[in-house]
Amino acid sequence: MGAYRTDEGKPLILPAVHKAAQIILDKKMDHEYAPIDGQASYQEKCATLAFGEGSSIVSDNRYTACQGISGTGSIRLFFDFMHKFFPNKSAKVWVPTPTWPTHKGIANAAGLDWAEYRYYDSNKRVFDVNGMLEDLDKAPAEQIILLHTCAHNPTGCDPTQDDWKQIFEVCKRKGHFCAFDNAYQGFASGDLDKDSFSLRHFAHNYDRVAVLQSFAKNFGLYGERAGCVHFVTSDAAESQRVSSRIKQIARPTYSSPPIHGARLVDVVLGDKDLTASWHQSLVDMSSRMNSMRIGFREKLESLGSTHDWSHITTQIGMFAYTGITTKQVNQLKDEKHIYMTGDGRISIAGLNTGNLDYVSEAFHNVTKHGPLGTD
Template structure:
């Protein structure tokens, strides 16, 4: 990643970064790696756009999951944007609730950006449905509801970790062909399985197990009642080591 940014990115280029719980790989950057990326952005004049759709689903802690953004902000020498979605972590997928944050270094830049964003929003949306946004605002402004929501995020994060562990253990127990250690180190809702498109089609047709054609698995679709069924499907498609 850093090699590509250094060799191929040009000054003024926009790069999209997942703040946490990377989709589709589940492979998040470390603190040191984020520091390196930030330095490359500064040196090369790159503009980062953070896609933050899964805050709270990585570690269960809102601040920790936003630590990459915090690092960029604390440097005080980078301009960047954050596209923050509440669709997943508030369970409002059908409402598509979110907000765009723009971080700029000069007040005159902010004065130019604000009317431009207003104009774009007017042309693209004009008037957003308010239902989902009001739910989010209500929860964030109530200490009691905020605390309950934060605990729900911990519960969800821990459940995903437990499902990853259960899937890994069953794949190992059944000796399903492949390397599965990454399931334990990946973070968030998704992981790549390495299955080909044909194998994904076979899983869907013969076992009614649904992955994306890329082989991406949604960990949230796993339960204690279906892990063995999923592994049996994988075993049928992949065979044993």
């Protein structure tokens, strides 16, 4: 499941979000339509969060923002824009292997073809930097490159900062348009700045960049569908032109974005104390998930597993790419009622002190007499 759970296995309403909801209620705010591209105050706060406090992109108005329908809707809005306005009509959307499967479906629905670049070395269970660099370099010029800002879904394997700098150099030299799926900022490491190094390095050194922002995970606003699309531009005049065009797409698609989730984000990010509370929640959530990673690996090792489970603790974020086979996945489902995707991706957020031993022992039992998928 792609949703955070507490150690009691319950959904979490972040304290800052709870207080923001009360503020909105006390102000007796109306339910009028938002502008096609969302409220300006929400756009600016989203941009500052993405590009960083004091960013020249924000101060110089070198960006265009449009509120999107969480992550999926923001990606679709971006793909629709690229299909209609990107000059290279033969450009494909390049996604990592593997990626969130819906990326491909959204691209197809927007009328764009997709291709894949190498990302994960399944033999070593690590990020394949050389494969990615080679594929991006060999791709035709001016392609649309989809990148995961942090906490890559599904592998949890992220490039290092040095890796990102190399990726940037290739993308810039080839003239690729780089779009960052920014679903987990602050939710990966607990540090908003650390988690956003990739997109900020690209955005402050290159203007063929878009950020596809979601507040489902890091604000816990799964059903509120709060997101935003940002295009980095060369100057304020270009920002106006892009804004006009993206609204041409949003208007016949959903006309006006939902207001409540955006208001919650706007209120939290506009209040110093609520922002501090939110930051602490990010630290708490990421720390709990990391402790579950460590506990999962240590329990498997204490049970005498002969497999190398170090990849569990070198990965980051909500998911772990365990490396078990499809047969083992089905065994866990049928015999132990432990559910995950067919490629062995398990929700770390679903682990807790009450089920960690059960899950670890079940994993050990289905793997002790045979290899993992890549052993």
